[in-house]
Amino acid sequence: xxxxxxxxxxxxxxxxxxxxxxxxxxxxxxxxxxxxxxxxxxxxxxxxxxxxxxxxxxxxxxxxxxxxxxxxxxxxxxxxxxxxxxxxxxxxxxxxxxxxxxxxxxxxxxxxxxxxxxxxxxxxxxxxxxxxxxxxxxxxxxxxxxxxxxxxxxxxxxxxxxxxxxxxxxxxxxxxxxxxxxxxxxxxxxxxxxxxxxxxxxxxxxxxxxxxxxxxxxxxxxxxxxxx
Amino acid sequence: xxxxxxxxxxxxxxxxxxxxxxxxxxxxxxxxxxxxxxxxxxxxxxxxxxxxxxxxxxxxxxxxxxxxxxxxxxxxxxxxxxxxxxxxxxxxxxxxxxxxxxxxxxxxxxxxxxxxxxxxxxxxxxxxxxxxxxxxxxxxxxxxxxxxxxxxxxxxxxxxxxxxxxxxxxxxxxxxxxxxxxxxxxxxxxxxxxxxxxxxxxxxxxxxxxxxxxxxxxxxxxxxxxxxxxxx
Numbered sequence: 001x002x003x004x005x006x007x008x009x010x011x012x013x014x015x016x017x018x019x020x021x022x023x024x025x026x027x028x029x030x031x032x033x034x035x036x037x038x039x040x041x042x043x044x045x046x047x048x049x050x051x052x053x054x055x056x057x058x059x060x061x062x063x064x065x066x067x068x069x070x071x072x073x074x075x076x077x078x079x080x081x082x083x084x085x086x087x088x089x090x091x092x093x094x095x096x097x098x099x100x101x102x103x104x105x106x107x108x109x110x111x112x113x114x115x116x117x118x119x120x121x122x123x124x125x126x127x128x129x130x131x132x133x134x135x136x137x138x139x140x141x142x143x144x145x146x147x148x149x150x151x152x153x154x155x156x157x158x159x160x161x162x163x164x165x166x167x168x169x170x171x172x173x174x175x176x177x178x179x180x181x182x183x184x185x186x187x188x189x190x191x192x193x194x195x196x197x198x199x200x201x202x203x204x205x206x207x208x209x210x211x212x213x214x215x216x217x218x219x220x221x222x223x224x225x226x227x228x
Numbered sequence: 229x230x231x232x233x234x235x236x237x238x239x240x241x242x243x244x245x246x247x248x249x250x251x252x253x254x255x256x257x258x259x260x261x262x263x264x265x266x267x268x269x270x271x272x273x274x275x276x277x278x279x280x281x282x283x284x285x286x287x288x289x290x291x292x293x294x295x296x297x298x299x300x301x302x303x304x305x306x307x308x309x310x311x312x313x314x315x316x317x318x319x320x321x322x323x324x325x326x327x328x329x330x331x332x333x334x335x336x337x338x339x340x341x342x343x344x345x346x347x348x349x350x351x352x353x354x355x356x357x358x359x360x361x362x363x364x365x366x367x368x369x370x371x372x373x374x375x376x377x378x379x380x381x382x383x384x385x386x387x388x389x390x391x392x393x394x395x396x397x398x399x400x401x402x403x404x405x406x407x408x409x410x411x412x413x414x415x416x417x418x419x420x421x422x423x424x425x426x427x428x429x430x431x432x433x434x435x436x437x438x439x440x441x442x443x444x445x446x447x448x449x450x451x452x453x454x455x456x457x458x459x460x
Contacts, residue, residue, distance in 0.1 A: 003314050003315075003317070003318050003346065003347060004344070004345065004347050009345070012341065012344050012345055016330070016333070016341055019333065019337070020330060020332050020333065023332050023333075024332050079330065079331075079332070082330075082331060083326045083327055083328060083329055083330075083331060083370075084324060084326040084327075084328050085328050085329060085330050087294060087322075087324060087328050088328035088329075088342065088385070089345070090293075090294060091292060091293070091294070091317060091320075091321065091322055091328075092317060092342070092345035092346065093314045093315070093317035093318035093345070093346060094314070094317075094345055095314065227296055
């Protein structure tokens with residue numbers, strides 16, 4: 001009996017996450033239904049406020065995504081708690097950090113799908129113009145999604161055994177994600193208002209730095225977090 | 229195909245003897261285990277018995293590495309868990325009260341994942357699917373299987389890869405006569421190839437013929453150790 005390397009272990013956990021999500025749709029469907037509801041209400045509430053769509057839509061979109069991510073994190077960790085399935089991963093000869101990385105990447109994929117779908121009602125309901133420069137949103141969105149997924153997965157693991165997981169995750173995660181949300185909202189506004197790379201570069205680099213710092217910290221913290 | 233024949237010689241690193249010295253575990257102020265001294269030999273099945281709350285499951289979770297001892301030391305073949313690192317996980321499996329299966333994966337997918345995480349070829353699964361009569365339910369989601377079928381799958385996963393340390397908590401829970409016979413045969417084969425098996429049970433009579441040693445716990449303490457000699 002031998003053991004897989006780190007990347008192979010991450011791949012196995014990621015594959016399991018995607019297989020389960022494709023089969024059940026738990027995280028994506030829950031997040032999508034919630035997201036559409038919030039976006040529709042926000043769009044109608046702000047329709048007559050006179051604000052420029054490119055200024056308010058990004059904030060509404062990312063706040064919605066942040067809340068929906070909470071639901072997705074809880075769903076993703078609930079399946080680890082059911083029947084103590086997480087213990088099977090903990091008992092496997094793989095680095096604990098590979099479990100976190102695999103789950104965070106799986107959540108990144110699920111949330112990015114949610115973002116792609118939610119982008120449609122956002123554009124429609126906010127009557128949002130989409131200039132060519134909106135493409136600059138893609139790298140920032142990916143970086144922000146990965147950051148949300150890493151932080152969410154880390155605190156999801158902490159809250160998994162508790163009876164108030166949603167509350168715990170929300171209380172712990174959102175303050176940490178403030179710089180990330182500021183960054184991605186600013187990039188979104190700039191890109192939707194026709195700004196080029198110069199307009200989004202600073203915040204995009206900040207998002208990348210956030211991911212590197214938080215990602216490294218999360219991988220380091222995950223093992224002691226699992227120890228009982 | 230006989231899994232025992234297929235699986236010998238053992239591939240996993242030897243972790244026995246496992247030596248516990250002064251091992252204790254607190255949950256808050258409550259001692260679940262206290263000052264346990266124990267030696268678990270290779271090629272032997274050790275039964276752990278005792279009333280509810282005696283500390284049997286805590287002892288197994290501790291040996292599995294899912295719990296850390298509050299006091300004392302556990303050494304595997306003379307080495308600490310920290311020193312062995314992931315090699316310890318590669319040679320050790322643990323069957324808990326719950327089956328640790330993903331309900332929305334099929335039985336085969338659950339076992340394939342377990343095998344892949346140990347870098348075992350997928351062909352390793354087939355003998356165990358046969359041994360525990362899992363082929364009829366291999367394509368079914370685990371959550372649609374009965375308790376007994378799920379237990380068989382969890383057992384098959386525990387024996388995958390010929391671990392040198394097998395930790396089994398109430399392994400016959402939910403099993404019918406055929407399942408119990410398959411478990412019995414798998415235990416004999418595991419001991420014959422040199423594995424150290426630690427089995428917690430409320431039905432010691434079921435495994436009495438296999439056990440080299442019976443350890444009785446009560447209130448977290450070892451109250452008796454009975455060696456059965458070579459009888460099996």
